[in-house]
Amino acid sequence: MSVNPASTQSPATSCHNCTYGAQVLDDGTTRFRLWAPGADRVELVIDDIAFPMERDAEGNHTLAIEVDPDTRYVYRIGDRQVPDPASRAQPGGVLGASTVVDPCDYVWKCNDWRGAPWHTAVICEVHVGALGGFDTLCQALPRLAACGFTAIELMPIASFQGDRNWGYDGVLPYAPDASYGSVNVLKTMIDEAHRLGLAVILDVVYNHFGPVGNELPNYAPEFFCADVHTPWGAAIDFRRPQVARYFIDNALMWINEYRIDGLRLDAVHTIQPQTFLEELGAAVRHACLPRGRQVWLILENENNAAHLLRGDYTAQWNDDAHNVLHVLLTSEHEGYYADFAKQPTEDLAKALAEGFVFQGQHDRRGLLRGEPSQDLRPTSFVLFLQNHDQIGNRPLGERLTCLANEADLRAAMVLVALSPMIPLFFMGEEWGCRTPFYYFTDYEGELAQKVREGRREEFSHFSGFTDPERRERIPDPNALDTYTASIPRMEDSELVLEWKRWFAELLQLRQRFLCPRLEGCCALDCEVLAEKAVYARWRLGDGRHWEIALNLSNQDVSLPRDPATRVIWIEPQDAMDALDRGVLQSHTAVVLVRELKGERLLA
Numbered sequence: 001m002s003v004n005p006a007s008t009q010s011p012a013t014s015c016h017n018c019t020y021g022a023q024v025l026d027d028g029t030t031r032f033r034l035w036a037p038g039a040d041r042v043e044l045v046i047d048d049i050a051f052p053m054e055r056d057a058e059g060n061h062t063l064a065i066e067v068d069p070d071t072r073y074v075y076r077i078g079d080r081q082v083p084d085p086a087s088r089a090q091p092g093g094v095l096g097a098s099t100v101v102d103p104c105d106y107v108w109k110c111n112d113w114r115g116a117p118w119h120t121a122v123i124c125e126v127h128v129g130a131l132g133g134f135d136t137l138c139q140a141l142p143r144l145a146a147c148g149f150t151a152i153e154l155m156p157i158a159s160f161q162g163d164r165n166w167g168y169d170g171v172l173p174y175a176p177d178a179s180y181g182s183v184n185v186l187k188t189m190i191d192e193a194h195r196l197g198l199a200v201i202l203d204v205v206y207n208h209f210g211p212v213g214n215e216l217p218n219y220a221p222e223f224f225c226a227d228v229h230t231p232w233g234a235a236i237d238f239r240r241p242q243v244a245r246y247f248i249d250n251a252l253m254w255i256n257e258y259r260i261d262g263l264r265l266d267a268v269h270t271i272q273p274q275t276f277l278e279e280l281g282a283a284v285r286h287a288c289l290p291r292g293r294q295v296w297l298i299l300e301n302e303n304n305a306a307h308l309l310r311g312d313y314t315a316q317w318n319d320d321a322h323n324v325l326h327v328l329l330t331s332e333h334e335g336y337y338a339d340f341a342k343q344p345t346e347d348l349a350k351a352l353a354e355g356f357v358f359q360g361q362h363d364r365r366g367l368l369r370g371e372p373s374q375d376l377r378p379t380s381f382v383l384f385l386q387n388h389d390q391i392g393n394r395p396l397g398e399r400l401t402c403l404a405n406e407a408d409l410r411a412a413m414v415l416v417a418l419s420p421m422i423p424l425f426f427m428g429e430e431w432g433c434r435t436p437f438y439y440f441t442d443y444e445g446e447l448a449q450k451v452r453e454g455r456r457e458e459f460s461h462f463s464g465f466t467d468p469e470r471r472e473r474i475p476d477p478n479a480l481d482t483y484t485a486s487i488p489r490m491e492d493s494e495l496v497l498e499w500k501r502w503f504a505e506l507l508q509l510r511q512r513f514l515c516p517r518l519e520g521c522c523a524l525d526c527e528v529l530a531e532k533a534v535y536a537r538w539r540l541g542d543g544r545h546w547e548i549a550l551n552l553s554n555q556d557v558s559l560p561r562d563p564a565t566r567v568i569w570i571e572p573q574d575a576m577d578a579l580d581r582g583v584l585q586s587h588t589a590v591v592l593v594r595e596l597k598g599e600r601l602l603a
Contacts, residue, residue, distance in 0.1 A: 015103035021086030094213030115294030134181035148507025161212035162442025169210030208232035262296030281312025304370035397436035407587035545594035
């Protein structure tokens with residue numbers, strides 16, 4: 001279906017004409033296409049009947065025939081039957097048959113949704129399975145909207161082996177995992193999110209395939225670089241146009257067909273060549289979309305490649321800022337936290353003033369990392385205290401509610417919620433959740449043993465886990481109990497209710513006063529007040545100065561207050577008297593605004 005870019009109204013049905021897979025055509029036939037350059041002959045098999053496919057010089061095998069909706073099919077290559085790598089649905093899992101999906105079977109209801117400006121985003125990252133699947137998540141959307149979130153970010157939903165997985169082991173990126181619900185149930189959830197004013201971001205993994213169900217090496221070895229290896233095996237060869245097209249079509253499918261509002265690209269520093277990222281960004285920006293449609297492209301990128309954020313990419317997860325905040329809150333210094341343990345206060349000041357901490361200097365491994373980012377807008381960075389990685393990649397999956405002083409944690413959350421950077425929270429942060437979030441998979445046999453042993457060996461050099469017996473305490477990723485223990489639990493207590501009210505008030509303040517002034521916002525500076533204490537300043541789009549002072553130390557610090565500033569928020573509230581005396585108490589955050597002459601932000 002083509003969409004008129006001048007249109008202000010989306011059609012009631014949506015589809016994207018993908019190059020590969022089973023594509024329902026306007027003439028009533030379905031075109032099946034598989035890139036299998038390593039195969040001379042491929043057959044489409046439906047109900048044990050084989051249909052020969054036509055091979056072209058590039059190794060594309062194509063056949064167009066009439067089939068019923070929801071037809072199940074496989075490809076036969078030699079003596080192997082394999083699922084479609086561009087399958088739109090896998091009801092029987094990644095090792096089963098693929099299913100023909102007609103995108104026009106779903107009639108969208110919220111056709112006036114155009115997305116939202118990026119500067120209004122307040123993101124809640126969720127694991128669909130841990131929240132009960134697409135349908136149960138749909139029922140939770142009003143609660144998330146009431147908390148003040150304006151976007152939800154789904155951890156990857158591409159089909160994976162088993163019934164439970166973080167999603168980064170997906171092998172069929174076009175097919176939502178059947179354990180979460182059907183294609184149309186997913187679309188219903190997205191439709192409802194849009195009705196409630198919530199944007200939907202999807203985490204996609206284009207840097208590797210999971211260890212079970214990836215048949216591509218058997219008939220398309222050219223899909224991979226045999227001489228380039230990654231932690232997951234041979235690298236994907238993005239130099240080949242067929243490979244690039246496979247992933248670009250996937251991105252466009254989610255945006256066009258599922259009306260996803262944004263994509264978060266996982267670990268793009270492992271993608272080579274990096275020119276693929278520019279190609280993907282350009283393809284999305286030049287896609288034929290309804291007029292005014294907002295689409296966000298967000299990176300996870302260890303390389304801190306700031307130049308991508310000056311092009312087609314909207315923002316990047318700011319791992320640097322997270323890491324230094326984590327060090328300040330917990331005093332941990334192992335693993336990648338070692339890079340931020342030497343001068344964490346200065347690093348925090350740099351992150352708030354300039355975005356990245358690493359802008360070209362050597363890291364702990366002796367590698368040059370990062371590019372200058374001082375010129376980028378604060379909204380080019382996603383700020384967070386926790387996410388799936390930073391919780392789940394701990395040996396015991398603890399949240400900060402179990403690791404940090406509560407007063408410090410609340411002060412740091414004020415910084416995240418009210419900084420001009422885009423805030424992201426992990427599911428449960430809105431009520432102070434204490435449930436762990438473990439790493440979990442659903443493998444069997446030798447692979448399960450390797451995952452279990454590898455998980456425990458990963459932490460063998462961490463203090464507290466050098467003893468093999470102690471490492472046995474690290475939960476087995478494949479145990480069902482590990483998964484069920486990761487499902488967020490909301491305790492019915494006054495403390496939880498108070499935390500929820502407090503969190504909602506923070507986000508309401510952001511939406512009311514900060515978001516309308518973020519366009520054109522820029523960082524001014526960030527002063528180190530004392531160890532673990534900083535004072536950051538930004539100029540908002542209307543000329544006002546937005547200022548945040550944060551003291552995570554055990555000592556009060558001097559903070560002479562300019563009479564031209566007004567306090568927007570102080571945490572805790574009883575720190576106001578000290579602030580009036582020019583003192584920023586320990587474990588405190590204060591947000592101020594410097595008014596324009598003759599104008600007041602707050603009545």
